[in-house]
């Protein structure tokens with residue numbers, strides 16, 4: 001999978017060279033390009049924003065630099081992903097959908113967002129998705145893009161050591177995962193549930209399934225079918 005990110009803070013994505021993502025890049029599972037939007041400006045101040053038509057607080061990102069940057073990146077099969085507080089909810093289902101794609105281009109806005117015509121223009125010939133990672137307000141699209149890249153990339157075959165672990169984790173099956181434990185068996189007066197040390201794999205599977213439903217009912221009832 002090829003990912004391209006356009007941002008005015010390219011250094012923000014230096015972290016993509018470490019951890020799982022760094023290894024995935026080394027192994028050729030993931031190819032990531034980060035591009036500075038200001039490289040697509042032509043004035044002395046490398047201007048990327050201007051005042052909003054209709055008035056209002058803040059500044060809006062100019063369409064021209066975005067047009068030039070995205071013209072050079074988008075292919076017919078690409079999906080243009082635009083993080084936005086007004087976007088569709090980014091869920092594990094959307095992550096799974098995006099993980100099957102060959103090319104994702106993330107447009108990281110700042111200020112009050114990107115001129116609406118950018119998404120409108122590229123939707124004429126490409127798939128464009130405006131996406132929000134949650135109902136809270138961030139200062140720009142970079143954190144959201146990083147979260148989405150991590151959620152998507154771990155679903156790419158070969159990315160995570162044990163593919164089974166993906167199936168059992170929260171949100172993959174639509175429910176929260178069961179609690180996890182490791183050694184020691186006793187810690188500060190707290191014991192590991194005996195069933196997990198019974199060696200009875202059927203009983204362990206059942207306990208985890210029950211715990212998953214119980215936790216979901218108590219913490220995230222909205223996820224219950």
Ligand SMILES: CC(C)N1CCN(Cc2ccc(Cn3ccc4ccc(-c5n[nH]c(N)c5C#N)cc43)cc2)CC1
Nearest residue numbers: 083084109110112132133134136137138139140141144
């Ligand atoms: C009335 C008038 C003064 N209000 C002014 C604030 N407006 C909302 C507003 C607020 C902040 C930003 C900053 N920003 C710029 C690009 C950008 C991309 C993503 C996100 C973002 N925030 N939260 C998420 N889950 C996101 C995602 N994904 C935020 C972004 C952009 C836009 C609403 C109108």
